[in-house]
Amino acid sequence: MDYVRALPDLVDDIEELVTCESPSADLAAVAASADVVARVGEKRLGVAPERIVVDGVSHLRWKFGEGPTKVLLLCHHDTVWPFGTLLTHPFSVQDGVLRGPGCFDMKAGLAMSVHAVAGLADRAGVTLLVTGDEEVGSPSSRALIEAEAAGCVAALVMEASADGGALKTERKGVSMYRVRVHGLAAHAGLEPERGVNATVELAHQVLAVTGLADPELGTTVTPTVMAAGTTGNTVPAVGEFAVDVRARFAHEQVRVDAAMHALRPVLAGARLEVLGRPNRPPMTAESSDGLFERASAVAVRIGQPPLGRVAVGGGSDGNFTAGIGVPTLDGLGAVGGGAHADHEHVVVAELPARTALLAELVADLLRS
Incomplete structure (x- = not known):
C-alpha cells in the first residue's frame, strides 16, 4: 500500500x-x-x-x-x-x-x-x-x-x-498510593494543643516516603498532590497526599510496596491509612x-x-x-x-x- x-x-x-x-x-x-x-x-x-x-x-x-x-x-x-x-x-x-x-x-x-x-x-x-x-x-x-x-x-x-x-x-513499573492522615480538630488560636495536626503528620510522612527512593536502581518515589484542613483557624483533622512510584525492577516495586504499607504515625493520636498498590509491572x-x-x-x-x-x-x-x-x-x-x-x-x-x-x-x- x-x-x-x-x-x-x-x-x-x-x-x-x-x-x-x-x-x-x-x-x-x-x-x-x-x-x-x-x-x-x-x-x-x-x-x-x-x-x-x-x-x-x-x-x-x-x-x-x-x-x-x-x-x-x-x-x-x-x-x-x-x-x-x-x-x-x-x-x-x-x-x-x-x-x-x-x-x-x-x-x-x-x-x-x-x-x-x-x-x-x-x-x-x-x-x-x-x-x-x-x-x-x-x-x-x-x-x-x-x-x-x-x-x-x-x-x-x-x-x-x-x-x-x-x-x-x-x-x-508503576505503583500509585494515597496516604491519608486522621487527626483531631481544635481551635488553632484558643487550644491548638488539644488537636492532632494532620498537616504536621503529613509533613513527617512526606519525608518518610521520599526516603524510599533508590536513585542508583532508578526507583523514584514522588509525593504529588496534597491537601489538608478546612479553615485557616482550625487544627486540620484530615489530610492526604498521593504518591507516584516508578521502578525498573519488580523486586523494587515489592520493597516499596511493603514499606508504604508499613508506615506508622509519628504524632500521638494520629492514624494513617495507606491505599494503593503496584499497578503496572x-x-x-x-x-x-x-x-x-x-x-x-x-x-x-x-x-x-x-x-x-x-x-x-x-x-x-x-x-x-x-x-x-x-x-x-x-x-x-x-x-x-x-x-x-x-x-x-x-x-x-x-x-x-x-x-x-x-x-x-x-x-x-x-x-x-
Missing part, C-alpha cells in the same frame, strides 16, 4: 478521532469516542468491531481470522484532556505539524494501526484492541489486555514514539530485544533510517503484556512530542513511513 498517497485519508481519520473528546473519567464521552473509532475503523477495514463494555468503560476489538491471535496491536482512545479542551486547543494542521488534544497520545497511533491493518494482504492472526481507560491505569481493561495477549508472538503498542522516533523498549529490555532487532531489520529492508531505542519512566499497557511474558515493542506510534502538554503535536511527514514500518513488521511477524 502506498501510505504517502493515503496520507490525506490518514490525517482526516486522525482529525475525526481527535475532535471527539474522550477524557478517561467521562464514561459518556468515552462511549461516544468508541462510536467514532468504530466508524473510522469500519470505513477502512470493512468490518465493524466487537464492542466490549467493562465497568461502564467502552473498549473495541477487531479480531481477524479463525485461528489464534499471533500479533496484538494495542491502542487506547481515552485521553488526559478534560472535556472542552478543543475550545482552547483546536485541531489544526499547519506547517506540517498536526495539533489537538490527544493527537500524539495516542489517536494518531490508533489511526495508523487501522491503516496499517487495512494495507495487509492477509490479516488472519491479527487482533486490534482499543481500550478506553489506559490513562487512568487500565482498571477495567487489564484483564482483557492480558487475555488477548496470552500466546501471541508479539504485542505491538501504538503509544507515541520517544524523541526522534525512537522506540520504547523498556518501561518502569516493569517492561524489561529483555521483553523487547528480539522485536526491536526484527523491527530494525524491517526498517533497513524497506529503506528507512536505523531505528533508535530508549528506556522511559512512563508506563503503558505494554507493561501488562510484557509482564505475562509476551514479547512487546512499544512506541510504534506517531513521531512528535508534548504528550499531556499544551504543545502536544504530531509531525505529519513522518506518518506514512511510520505506518509502513508497522504494516511491514506485522506482515513479517505473521510469516513467522
